[in-house]
Amino acid sequence: MKRRDFMVASGSALGAVAMGSCMTTRPSRPSKAKSIMDRVMTYRKVDAHGHLLDPDRPDELLKAMDLVGIERAAISRPIGDNPDQFREQNDAILRAMKMHPDRLLGQCYVNPLHAADALEEVNRCLGEGMIGLGELYTHAKISNPIYFPIVEKCIEERASIMAHARADLSLLRPHHPETTPATTSASKDFVELAKRYPEAIIIHGHIGGGGDWEHMVKTLRDAPTIYVDTSGSCTDEGMIDFAVRHLGVDRLLFATDINFETGVGKILAARLGEDDRRAIFWGNFNNILRLRGQHAD
Ligand SMILES: [Zn+2]
Incomplete structure (x- = not known):
């Protein structure tokens, strides 16, 4: 499948929702695009890395998920630095x-720089039913x-820990001009943590x-216990x-980071067997959720 075809197909679907009740006739779609959307809807999907943009309108997120057949999504709001701010974001979630x-x-x-407040907040959120940490x-x-x-x-709670990662040259090579904060996690930092806590x-x-x-x-080959989510705009x-x-x-865990069409498209475009595609879209993350009893069937 060409990525462009997928964008055309899913773009027209998004347009249909945006037009809402004013629309009296549905725009016709090329039959090729229709078959792509049929394929999109074939797979059960759970998104391992999503966000809630408008805290007052989670329904809008569900509408977008529905357009590409995402059944469940892990969501967070990584905004703000002090404890009052992160508590407020978690309250919205x-x-x-x-x-x-x-x-x-x-x-x-x-x-985590507010160590005591952060630990207390993690206890509160996991106690209230969150699946883990992120982003x-x-x-x-x-x-x-x-x-x-x-x-x-x-570890005690069997809760997952998802963190923002990048692979800019400034994180990989000494003295390279900085393109992202030096405290950004790179793969080697995940490997270091996984070796300490397998x-x-x-x-x-x-x-x-x-x-x-x-x-x-x-780099991640060195730590077999680490999962990788497939999101990102690249x-x-x-x-x-x-x-x-x-x-x-x-x-590998399917994820969108709210790039819904490309998030799904990159898994469809990969050369994978059907069982592998289903594992990435659904099974692998559902099995992680199973460890805490939060899986779907
Ligand atoms: Zn990120």
């Missing part, structure tokens, strides 16, 4: 989860010891989040195939 318990899975966002951001590298008490709590359920955020994704994938051809070849299909 908890409200959305409670409105749509079958579809929205909460991920708890904290700034941990650039306050500290994921291997920083400040995270250790939080990671140990997540029992932790660590999810390396967005393979397509920016930078040298081949380096990213090759959609180079062969990215998913490369990750499957080097890491194995069981370590």
Whole structure:
């Protein structure tokens, strides 16, 4: 499938929703595009890395998920640095989860530099039914010891830990001009944490989040317990195939990071067997959720 065909197909679907009740006739779609959407809807999908943009309108998120057949999504709001701010974001996620318990899975966002408040917030969020942590951001590298008490709590709770990752040259080579904060986690930082805590359920955020994704994938071969989510706005051809070849299909988790069409399209475009595609779209993350009893059937 060509990515352009998919964009045409899903773009017309989005347009139909935007026009709402004013629309009296449906625009005709090329039959080829229709068959692509049929294929999109063939697969059950759970999104391992999503966000709630408008905290007051989770219904809008569900509409977008429906257009590409995403049944469940893990969501967070990684905004703000101080404890009042991260509590407020997590409150919004908890409200959305409670409105749509079958579809929205909460991920708890904290700034670990406020160590005591962050640990207390993780306890609160997991106690309220969130599935784990996410999207941990650039306050500290994921291997920083400040995270250790939080990671140990997540191990105890069988809760996943998803963090923002990039592979900019500034993170990989000394003295290269900085293009992202130096406290951004790179693959080697995830590997360091996984070697210390091999029992932790660590999810390396967005393979397509920016930078040298081949380096990213090759580095992660050193820590077989780390999962990688497939989101990110970089959609180079062969990215998913490369990750499957080097890491194995069981370590990849479908995700969109709210790039819905490209998120789905890159999994459809990869050269995968049907069982492998289903594992990435659904089975692998559902099995992680199963560890905490939060899976679907
Ligand atoms: Zn991110």
